[in-house]
Amino acid sequence: MDLYVRLGIICISRLSNVSRLEHDMADMKYTPLGNTGVDASVLALGAMTFGAKDTWKLGGLNQDVVDKMVSRAIDAGINLFDTADVYDEGESEKTLGKALQPYRDRILIATKVRGKSGPGINEIGLSRHHIRQAVRQSLERLGTRWVDLYQFHSWDAHVPLDESIEAMQDLVEEGLVNYPGVSNFTAWQMATVQARVEERGFSRYETAQMNYSLLNRDAEHEILPFLNYSKMSLLVWSPLHGGVLSGKYSKDSKPPGTRAGNRGLFFPFFDEKTGFDIVDRVKQVGKEQDATPAQVALSWLLSKGHIVLVGAKTMEQFEENLGALDVNLSSDQIGKLDELTRHRVQYPNWMIERQSSGRTFPVSEPAWTRKN
């Protein structure tokens, strides 16, 4: 990183009272992407705020800011970038692709298909027709010959599963997609996909992109055990729960200029009756750690070993969020946050746990990690 950028970061640090800044590749950690031979940075950059049309009022970042954010991400060692065909009607892919041109061979691009991409009745979903149309358009907007990770954006009950997985397999065989992945699938849907692709000799699905945060731990009931079992990676979306875990909202206030203020609602949803008590606890841990609430929330996720898709609307937010890499929560702090946010164990899991008591391995541990 050159001297002027470093000085700039130090100034931002003073102005925003963020103590943990200045990250470079040496600080970044990497983890295998699913059961593949490639490694991804544990913090990845999400591009949902990219694109000046700002269709969903999420960010509206123009090419200039996108270039700066991507270049900073590369400096910090980030090598995984996530977008979707539907983000800002394709503008996210366009700006991200342009910014990534100088780095194409050393980074991984993830995008998604399923959302409505045009006025035609068939310009939606996971049909062969739409997947082939969508991938062509994504590759063109991204300015690349291949996508590293191509994700079904959610299950499509309208289309026979075999049609979707055959279309994905063709893309892999044509060299347009390196690895398939899913997003917003239930555990039984993922299990069905993995069983069917194995049966047909197709490529495995390596990742699942899901919402998971201190305000929503639903994924722990069925999804995380399945991901462990099938050696898939979790890519966490909306790790700050749309910004709520940064601590800037309260029960009665959605300040103007913020995401929830601009959109008039909190998304992803959470229990607003209990959620702000969790945010208060996150703020308290931040004080103990000399870290911001956003850094604590991201650090908690990193402590669980997942890949976290960081989102930001400004360079200052991005710098702050990169600072999560330096926050080392104590086991006591993690334990208290766990306890405060843990959900009730759902049936039949508590029955399985009960019937497994006395065995030599914890029931939640997948078979492939058991020591003989």
Ligand SMILES: NC(=O)c1ccc[n+]([C@@H]2O[C@H](COP(=O)([O-])OP(=O)(O)OC[C@H]3O[C@@H](n4cnc5c(N)ncnc54)[C@H](OP(=O)(O)O)[C@@H]3O)[C@@H](O)[C@H]2O)c1
């Ligand atoms: N697969 C899916 O269905 C799905 C869905 C959603 C997202 N995603 C992926 O996940 C990525 C991240 O999602 P997300 O953008 O919702 O992440 P997030 O971290 O939960 O929210 C990011 C937003 O929070 C605010 N923020 C971020 N850092 C902040 C900080 N330090 N202090 C104060 N405010 C801060 C900013 O909004 P404001 O400043 O405007 O308030 C920012 O745009 C996306 O880019 C996308 O790649 C996937």
